[in-house]
Amino acid sequence: MTSEEIYDQVYAMGRMGRRAALELSLLSAERKSAILLAMASSVRTNARLILEANARDLEAADARGIKGSMRERLVLNGERVEAIAAGIEQVSGLPDPVGEQLDLVTRPNGIQIEKVRVPIGVIGIIYESRPNVTSDAAVLCLKSGNATILRGGSEAISSNMALAKALQEGGETEGLPEGAIQLVPFTDRESVRVLAGMGEYLDVIIPRGGEGLIKAVVSMAVMPVIKHYDGICHAFVDRDADQEQAVAIIDDGKTQKCSGCNALETVLVDGEIAVDFLPKLSERLEMRGVEIRGCEVTCGILRGAVLACDEDWSTEYLDLVVSVKVVDSIEEAIEHVNHYGSHHSDVIITRSDERAERFMSMVDSACVYHNVSTRFSDGEEFGFGAEIGISTDKLHARGPMGLVELTSYQYRIRGDGQLKDGGRQVGL
Numbered sequence: 001m002t003s004e005e006i007y008d009q010v011y012a013m014g015r016m017g018r019r020a021a022l023e024l025s026l027l028s029a030e031r032k033s034a035i036l037l038a039m040a041s042s043v044r045t046n047a048r049l050i051l052e053a054n055a056r057d058l059e060a061a062d063a064r065g066i067k068g069s070m071r072e073r074l075v076l077n078g079e080r081v082e083a084i085a086a087g088i089e090q091v092s093g094l095p096d097p098v099g100e101q102l103d104l105v106t107r108p109n110g111i112q113i114e115k116v117r118v119p120i121g122v123i124g125i126i127y128e129s130r131p132n133v134t135s136d137a138a139v140l141c142l143k144s145g146n147a148t149i150l151r152g153g154s155e156a157i158s159s160n161m162a163l164a165k166a167l168q169e170g171g172e173t174e175g176l177p178e179g180a181i182q183l184v185p186f187t188d189r190e191s192v193r194v195l196a197g198m199g200e201y202l203d204v205i206i207p208r209g210g211e212g213l214i215k216a217v218v219s220m221a222v223m224p225v226i227k228h229y230d231g232i233c234h235a236f237v238d239r240d241a242d243q244e245q246a247v248a249i250i251d252d253g254k255t256q257k258c259s260g261c262n263a264l265e266t267v268l269v270d271g272e273i274a275v276d277f278l279p280k281l282s283e284r285l286e287m288r289g290v291e292i293r294g295c296e297v298t299c300g301i302l303r304g305a306v307l308a309c310d311e312d313w314s315t316e317y318l319d320l321v322v323s324v325k326v327v328d329s330i331e332e333a334i335e336h337v338n339h340y341g342s343h344h345s346d347v348i349i350t351r352s353d354e355r356a357e358r359f360m361s362m363v364d365s366a367c368v369y370h371n372v373s374t375r376f377s378d379g380e381e382f383g384f385g386a387e388i389g390i391s392t393d394k395l396h397a398r399g400p401m402g403l404v405e406l407t408s409y410q411y412r413i414r415g416d417g418q419l420k421d422g423g424r425q426v427g428l
Contacts, residue, residue: 003190010194013149015203016179017122021147023177025119029096032143034411035091039139042170046162050081053162054131061155069259069318073129074156084135084163084312087386090124091139093384097403098145109156112414118410121146121203124195126151127172131159137206138167138181138388143407147180149202150196153209154187161185196220208389213293213417226397228317231261232342233374236333236359238350239270243277243281245371247284249321252373253347255288261390262367262377266313266323268333271297271396274326290320297326303346313340330355334362341365343344343392345377366392366399 003011026224027035043050054076054191061071089428119336123146125137134150140149152160168176184191192213196205199222206226207217209289235248235253253264269277278301287291287302293312296307305324313336327333337346347369348359356370367377367390377400379387384402391397397405 001186001188006186006188006190007194010149010191011198011201013179013182013184014122014198015180017147017149018201018292020177020179021119021121021145024142024145024147024180025098027145027175028138029098031175032096032145033092035176036088036139036143038174038291039142039167039170039176040085040092042166042173043135043163046166046385047078047081047169050159050162050166051076052150053079053158054156056158058129066155070129070155074131074159076131076159076350080132084132087347088135088139091385091403094143094403096143102409109418110416111413111418114412114414116410116412117404117407120406121330122147122149122201123406124149124151124205126192126197126200126205126207126209126213128153128193128213129155131163133208134160134163134183135167135278136163137388140318140386140388140403140406142171142176142180144403146406147177147182149182149184149195151184151191152187153176157185157187192217195211197222199223206389224396226389226401227393227407228261228392229344229392230342231263231344232265232314232316232340232388233262233377234266234268234332234337234346235264235374236268236327236337236342236346236348237270237273237351238348238355238359239272240352241270241273241277241349242351242353242371243273243280243287246277246389247281249347249349249371249373251282251284251288253375254285254290254322255320256375258320260375261316263318264322264342265317266325266335266336266373268325268327270330270333271296271326271328274298275301278324278326285322288320292322292324294324295326298324298348301326307381318344330359335357337363337365344390345369345374347372347374351388366390386405 097117105113127133144268170182174243205222208228235250282302292305293308299305299307308323343365344369346365360368379400379402382400388401388402
């Protein structure tokens with residue numbers, strides 16, 4: 001397609017999305033729930049077509065040499081399609097945030113000021129690889145009263161189109177407005193540039209993917225961007241840690257699902273316990289097939305460790321690889337996390353509440369943990385239902401983004417003829 005054709009088509013989607021957003025803002029919570037249940041039913045009814053589309057994506061991925069965790073993210077099967085449908089049903093039962101009264105004040109002059117939660121409007125979402133994001137994003141945006149324009153990656157284009165079609169067509173049977181869920185049907189990079197410049201139709205844009213994609217969107221966007229950067233997550237094993245607990249937490253954080261953005265990538269160990277603790281950790285990780293890339297002190301203790309380079313401390317492996325560094329103090333650990341981390345999720349493992357509070361107060365991340373696996377950084381685990389992503393920003397959303405994070409607020413002011421200057425005379 002030519003640049004002009006891409007521009008025209010994406011802008012047409014923007015206009016349609018804006019009209020749909022106005023209609024969505026008027027839907028009751030009951031109507032939105034009915035639409036979502038119809039969407040879940042449509043996903044089940046169209047499961048065969050969705051899986052056939054996914055098979056085409058996987059065939060193309062194999063031809064391109066896509067392997068490992070990248071390919072795993074693409075895979076759909078009967079169980080995963082059912083999980084998508086069940087997830088939609090779960091969101092349908094969540095409390096509707098739209099219309100929630102956040103505050104109500106009556107001023108001395110009788111004016112009543114109400115603060116109410118409202119939809120953002122039209123949300124653009126640019127993402128890579130994972131077909132389930134098509135459903136998660138569309139469903140959460142709908143429940144929170146927003147229209148959405150989706151732009152997935154080339155790796156999953158057939159799967160994304162099949163899912164988006166099932167969602168929109170299923171929802172329309174219960175009153176989903178036309179254009180409420182739209183998927184850009186091509187993957188030219190030009191479409192990202194056009195979306196990022198479409199400020200009159202997109203209220204916010206959310207990129208989900210690698211650092212290169214996110215930086216590109218940020219550099220081009222004329223509307224607010226909610227960023228989901230890499231998950232370079234850390235565990236700091238304090239000198240006062242329960243060492244068996246520390247081994248278990250690190251094992252879970254690294255190996256339960258190493259391709260997740262909330263998986264551990266770096267372990268920092270207090271020098272006072274390194275000689276005693278590192279062999280215990282190494283034994284467990286070796287059982288899991290994890291490669292350790294360590295600092296010089298770590299390699300001196302663990303003969304099987306590979307010497308880390310500076311790049312390792314800022315790498316999101318998404319694989320069975322972990323970097324390990326021995327630090328002299330909690331201050332050094334905090335400095336390392338804030339310098340090399342991605343402000344996603346980090347944990348301190350210690351029996352000292354005082355040291356835990358110090359770490360949690362000084363580490364500048366969306367989620368900070370004390371004696372808990374970082375794998376809990378997830379919208380469902382937080383009780384939000386499905387999530388749109390995990391924001392590493394500070395405004396307006398931070399951490400797992402559920403329904404509430406997809407809304408804004410509005411002041412509604414009511415009175416009975418009050419004037420700013422009630423005593424001003426006319427004509428004098």
